[in-house]
Amino acid sequence: MRSVQDVRELLDRLDEVEADALEAQDLDFKRWDGRSLSDMRRTLIDVAVCMANGGGGTVVLGVADRVIGRRAAILGVPPEIDTNTLVREIYANTDPRLTPDFEELSVPEGTGRLLLMQVRGPMRPYTDSAGRGSIRIDKSCEPLTGSARRDLLMASGQADYSAQPAEATWSDLSPSALEALRRAARAERSPEDLLTLSDRDLIDRLGLAPNGRLTIAALLLAGTPEAIARNVSGYGWTHLRMRNATEYSDRADGGEALPVALIRLLDRVMADNPIATVQQGLYHFEYRAYPELALREALLNALCHADYQRGAPIIVKQYPQRLEISNPGGLVGDITPENILHHPPAPRNPMLVNALVQLRLVNRSNLGVSRMFKAFLLEGKPPPAIEERGESVTVTFLRHEFSEPFRRFAQEESEAGRDLDVDQLLVLQHLLTHPEIDTSTAARLCQRGEALARETLNAMETERGYLERGGAGGRGSYWTLRADLHRRLGGSGDPDRQRRISLEAAKTRILSLLQERAARGEPGLTNEDLRRITHLDRSQVVRLMRELRAAHPELRAPGRGRGAQHRWVPAGTTE
Structure with missing residues (x-):
């Protein structure tokens, strides 16, 4: 949720950008339609449903989102609009019932009044009373399709494919898979009293056989390949050693239970994972091109968060200079590649993940992504890239040189x-x-x-x-x-010298361009022009132009709006 102060600060930027550019997953701007109150109420119901399904957020009412300039963009909300009436209207026309909070923000423009509609969505999915719904994805409201509803149900724990009963008996469990599961859990210091249980008691203790009946999660963790294939169509993994984008030199496929699949995949990847040896004092330390901790976390994430209803395998492609790990099914709920690093966990397969949490093979606090990032960053390497590609999620590791100075610094800081x-x-x-x-x-x-x-x-x-x-x-x-x-x-x-040279070169170039354009009687340059010319970001351009204007009175500051320009006015010229 955005506070009144947060929104107030954003409004100050409307002289430079449209409100649409300020919108985000949890923030929307809406013009108040004064022509039809009934149409506006319908809009509020729709946007409340959309925002709630997207995880909640703030809707600022009274701001046009495609206009530059505060005065033109901030139109306001009529003073006679009663927020209690709006709450009752939204409550009566949503399912489950939504009760947004409204806050007022006073502004000097328009009617002088903006409304902040704060929407929460703890019981997703939501629809209107007619069963229609949408979901906020990034900055837009997308139709709440069947697959989108399913993902929301999974994210909220209301639907769990891994918890479905399996067509299997206890004889369909694999002793080798169970032993692999125990070994992996023991390496993570799982409680010993859990690991010494009999096979059946272990499955029961992990909650994988309610009422004595095995679930899909039980088979994924400890079933035979044959039992898994009968129950989970298309389950499996593929590892490819890629020569280039279209050819591979070696391929392996498997359909074993997750702990065995993890071992086989790790073995294949580690076979082409070079070691760098670094001496620190009396000791020699070995560092892999791809940190083993990060590999394990990425593979486990792919295996336990895959959408096993899609009938597609986990695919690992190992190129000469990168590694790609992909699992079927997009990111769940409102998780995106841009917020995944610190987002609260939203497991696609809660029963499966809960069993892995008990065994300490995964972390309930969603630390897996952070651990992947940290494993690379501590060695002076770029962090993994995470992206959605259609209906799958891909994690990419780049093969990068190990940085001994950075690793040594990180170690010394830790010891201190x-x-x-x-x-x-x-x-x-x-x-x-x-x-x-x-x-x-x-x-x-x-x-x-x-x-x-x-x-x-x-x-x-x-x-x-x-x-x-x-x-x-x-x-x-x-x-x-x-x-x-x-x-x-x-x-x-010298980074300071490089920065000074870069900024001074940019100043010289801008001054020269503005003087030349003034001499030819041509328009000045906008901030957008300057960013493109100098390759600096917005704040750097603003700072640079402030310094230039202080040193050169002939340089005129721009007015308001996207087309406003910096101009060079020769001394003695009247405007």
Whole structure:
């Protein structure tokens, strides 16, 4: 949910961008339709259902989303509109019942009044009273199709394919799969009293055979390949050693239970996973191209979060310079590649995942993705890339050189009681290849809100001493990696000098262009033009132009709106 203050700060940006550009999964802007109150109520019901199915969020009423400029965009909500009436209308026309909260935001434009409709969705899926519904995906409302409803039910625990009864008897359990399960759990220090149970008692204790009947989850964890094939059509895995995008040199397929499949897949991947040996003091440490911890987490995620109703295998493609792990079924609920790093867990197969949690093979707090990221980042390597490709999820590991200086630094910090978390590692890795970072970039990189990203940057500056702050403060602040730390971590050149040269070159180029355009009687340059010319981001361009205007009075600041331009006006010229 966005607070009134959060929205107030966003409204200040309407002179530069349309409200549509500010929208997000949990934020929508709506113009108030004063021509028909009944049509507006219908719109509110639809958007409340959409937002609730998307996980909840804030709808700002009274703002046109395709207009630049505060005065033009903020139209407001009529003062006679009663929010209690709106709540009753939405409540009466949704199923399950929705009761959004409304907050008022006073503004100087339009009617002087905006409404924030705060929507929560703990009982998804929702529809209107006629059974119609939609779901918010990114910034739009998409139809609530059958598969979308199924995913919502799975995310809420109301539907679980893995909990369905299997057509199997206790003789369909595989002793070798059960032993592989015990070995894996013992390596993770699962409770010994659990692991010493008989096969049947272990399945019972894990909750995989309610009323004495085996479930799909029981077979996936401990069934024979034949029993799994009878019950889970299309289940299996494929590993390919790829020569290029279309040809492979070696292939293996399997249909064993998950713990055996995990062992076989790990063995095949590790056969082509080179080792780098690093000496630290009297010891030699070995580091793989793909960290084994990250491999295990990615493969387990693929195996336990696959959509086994789609009849498609888990596919692992091992290229010369990358590894791709794909599982059938998109991300569940409102999880996206842009929020997966810190999103609360939403298992597709709750019964299966719950059994793995008891065995300590997966973590209930959704730490698997963070562990994957951290395993790569600690070795100075880029983190995995996670993306949805149609109806599947793919995790990509890049084969990258191990960084001894970075790993040594991380180890020394840990020994000093200053463990690096994933957010800090992401910031450090970014600053080894970029001269600076601002709050919005850190928020996107760490998949955090700007407030938390700013806290991370501040702590890395004031508590850890890794960073130095620049800029005018507030939104104009940026951070750079301390020069000595940049050298220690294996960075090349002087980052401060590189940044100064880059900014000075950009200033020189912009001034030259503006002067040339003024001499030819041509228009000036917009902020968008400047970003394209300099390859700087929005905040960097704003800061750069502020410095230029301070040094060159002939440079005129732009007005408001997307087309507003910076212009060069020669001394003595009247406007």
